[in-house]
Amino acid sequence: xxxxxxxxxxxxxxxxxLRAKHSKVWQLYxxxxxxxxxxxxxxxxxxxGNLIAFQDYSVRRGLASxxxxxxxxxxxxxxxxxxxxxxxTVLLSVYSIVIGFPFPILxxxxxxxxxxxxxxxxxxxxTYAPYFISTxxxxxxxxxxxxxxxxxxxxxxxxxxxxxxxxxxxxxxxxPMYVLSGIWQGAGYSSVLYFAAxxxxxxxxxxxxxxxGATKLKRVIHIDIPCILPTIVITLILNxxxxxxxxxxxxxxxxxxxxxxxxxxxxTYVYKIGVKDAQFSLSxxxxxxxxxxxxxxxxxxxxxxxxxxxxxxx
Amino acid sequence: xxxxxxxxxSKKIRLTVPDRIYMGCIYxxxxxxxxxxxxxxxxxxxxxxxxxxxxxxxxxxxxxVDPGLQGxxxxxxxxxxxxxYGNSIIYTAVYAVLSVMLTMxxxxxxxxxxxxxxxxxxxxxxxxMFIGGGMIPAYLLxxxxxLMDTMWALILPGLTGAWNVIITRTFIKxxxxxxxxxxxxxxxxxxxxxxxxxxxxxxxPIMAVLALSAATSMWNSYFSALLYINTPSKFPLQLxxxxxxxxxxxxxxxxxxxxSITDMMQKxxxxxxxxxxxxxxxSIPLLIFYPFIQKYFIKGVxxxxxxx
Numbered sequence: 049x050x051x052x053x054x055x056x057x058x059x060x061x062x063x064x065x066l067r068a069k070h071s072k073v074w075q076l077y078x079x080x081x082x083x084x085x086x087x088x089x090x091x092x093x094x095x096x097g098n099l100i101a102f103q104d105y106s107v108r109r110g111l112a113s114x115x116x117x118x119x120x121x122x123x124x125x126x127x128x129x130x131x132x133x134x135x136x137t138v139l140l141s142v143y144s145i146v147i148g149f150p151f152p153i154l155x156x157x158x159x160x161x162x163x164x165x166x167x168x169x170x171x172x173x174x175t176y177a178p179y180f181i182s183t184x185x186x187x188x189x190x191x192x193x194x195x196x197x198x199x200x201x202x203x204x205x206x207x208x209x210x211x212x213x214x215x216x217x218x219x220x221x222x223x224p225m226y227v228l229s230g231i232w233q234g235a236g237y238s239s240v241l242y243f244a245a246x247x248x249x250x251x252x253x254x255x256x257x258x259x260x261g262a263t264k265l266k267r268v269i270h271i272d273i274p275c276i277l278p279t280i281v282i283t284l285i286l287n288x289x290x291x292x293x294x295x296x297x298x299x300x301x302x303x304x305x306x307x308x309x310x311x312x313x314x315x316t317y318v319y320k321i322g323v324k325d326a327q328f329s330l331s332x333x334x335x336x337x338x339x340x341x342x343x344x345x346x347x348x349x350x351x352x353x354x355x356x357x358x359x360x361x362x
Numbered sequence: 363x364x365x366x367x368x369x370x371x372s373k374k375i376r377l378t379v380p381d382r383i384y385m386g387c388i389y390x391x392x393x394x395x396x397x398x399x400x401x402x403x404x405x406x407x408x409x410x411x412x413x414x415x416x417x418x419x420x421x422x423x424x425x426x427v428d429p430g431l432q433g434x435x436x437x438x439x440x441x442x443x444x445x446x447y448g449n450s451i452i453y454t455a456v457y458a459v460l461s462v463m464l465t466m467x468x469x470x471x472x473x474x475x476x477x478x479x480x481x482x483x484x485x486x487x488x489x490x491m492f493i494g495g496g497m498i499p500a501y502l503l504x505x506x507x508x509l510m511d512t513m514w515a516l517i518l519p520g521l522t523g524a525w526n527v528i529i530t531r532t533f534i535k536x537x538x539x540x541x542x543x544x545x546x547x548x549x550x551x552x553x554x555x556x557x558x559x560x561x562x563x564x565x566x567p568i569m570a571v572l573a574l575s576a577a578t579s580m581w582n583s584y585f586s587a588l589l590y591i592n593t594p595s596k597f598p599l600q601l602x603x604x605x606x607x608x609x610x611x612x613x614x615x616x617x618x619x620x621x622s623i624t625d626m627m628q629k630x631x632x633x634x635x636x637x638x639x640x641x642x643x644x645s646i647p648l649l650i651f652y653p654f655i656q657k658y659f660i661k662g663v664x665x666x667x668x669x670x
């Protein structure tokens with residue numbers, strides 16, 4: 049800060065050398081040329097590549113393949129599996145949001161109540177850690193711990209005289225496993241955002257509330273939560289907007305023949321018929337349908353949020 | 363020390379009954395959650411240092427039972443794990459270096475008011491936050507560019523993410539005073555000089571954020587390798603882990619080489635133990651870097667939330 053004050057005396061009128069520098073503006077183009085080129089190639093060409101959803105794609109002809117309109121979209125909607133994978137995708141998302149979304153907020157509010165700085169630091173360090181574990185390792189840990197014969201969970205069940213449960217191939221266990229492991233891995237890290245927002249709360253508000261005899265719980269309800277509401281709403285909008293883009297990685301690893309009926313979601317299905325069966329047009333159509341629905345939901349939720357609370361993304 | 367403790371105590375005494383109940387709930391909630399997070403991690407580490415028989419009989423509960431290194435010995439004999447490790451280190455290093463460089467190269471021009479393409483570039487990046495190309499078009503692109511089965515298929519697509527570009531721009535804008543930029547131009551410095559001699563040295567914190575987030579995401583990813591890499595000798599560690607841990611393809615030849623174990627049952631036990639040790643070994647880089655990762659990731663979230 050000191051620094052800027054000292055240099056601030058420099059005259060702000062366009063200097064001769066400043067103009068000379070402006071003539072070197074091409075250097076800025078040079079700097080960002082490579083990143084922007086990569087962005088265009090790897091983000092924008094695939095967007096254009098979605099055109100093959102409307103074509104009978106052949107590898108030889110590429111984007112010059114014959115246009116067939118909405119043929120592949122219709123084919124997808126008429127598939128018997130359509131409703132099943134839509135339902136699986138939406139349910140997995142809704143459960144994750146309903147059960148998983150409040151958790152980081154509670155965690156941040158609880159951290160905020162801790163007055164002992166060391167304890168707070170240690171607890172945060174522990175709860176953030178799982179976020180950095182890879183999906184493969186996360187699923188491996190689940191498979192080992194929940195193993196039908198050798199896992200610790202079933203050892204405990206057996207020692208209490210219960211029947212061991214084959215969690216990994218039980219259909220009913222798939223969604224709870226997905227949601228709970230998501231909380232285990234992500235809640236600590238997601239709480240950072242709320243915790244940051246909470247640290248911006250004006251301390252004089254607490255003082256005033258304490259003088260008025262408000263309990264801690266009342267302070268949370270009337271000061272903390274209103275203060276972090278914008279952060280909560282924005283995060284909720286973003287989460288709802290990605291309701292159909294359930295992460296591929298974890299589902300794919302947890303998927304097996306016996307839980308297929310609940311674990312087949314849009315992204316795993318696209319992978320299967322696109323990459324494995326090379327049905328490029330059909331799989332692109334499904335992916336595009338997914339993206340469009342997501343965008344529409346994001347738009348609607350954002351509209352509703354801005355109507356109700358004046359908070360919105362765009 | 364005693365002074366602060368005393369003050370702490372006196373504060374506690376002042377708590378009213380509802381407040382005490384409330385704080386009790388808070389402590390219980392935090393305690394239970396922390397235990398739930400910590401227990402599986404401790405269990406995996408303890409299991410990895412136990413003997414195969416103790417593990418299989420379910421004797422490991424919290425601490426290692428019959429401590430030994432058999433699981434780790436079995437991993438040392440498994441060459442594919444080390445191939446994967448080497449590959450992942452190379453991919454991660456290349457990806458992190460390129461990602462930091464390119465993100466800085468696009469972040470800096472976006473802070474210059476006089477840069478005519480500022481708006482266009484910002485819009486190009488922002489759009490990618492909401493619209494993606496999709497799995498199959500990206501796959502076909504990699505196919506067309508003949509990048510299939512090369513490390514560039516993993517590295518090139520995600521080098522400059524929109525979010526990273528935005529936090530980099532925000533960081534440069536908010537931490538380097540505008541007057542410094544003006545001062546360099548009065549001294550006749552070009553944009554290149556300004557970038558290399560001023561922006562880069564003053565942006566070390568954000569470069570650490572970028573490097574660590576790029577490194578962890580590359581180290582942890584398996585999906586792009588699953589899509590694009592076919593040759594086993596090029597597999598990154600996570601893909602090898604998936605084959606061994608999730609698909610249960612344990613290579614018994616490695617265990618055979620250890621000689622002493624001939625019993626099929628024992629082999630099965632050892633392969634279960636090997637999985638725990640493998641989970642630990644694959645996470646060592648994260649453990650080493652975790653203090654930095656934690657510090658800088660949190661910083662990244664903070665910078666991001668300034669202008670979300």
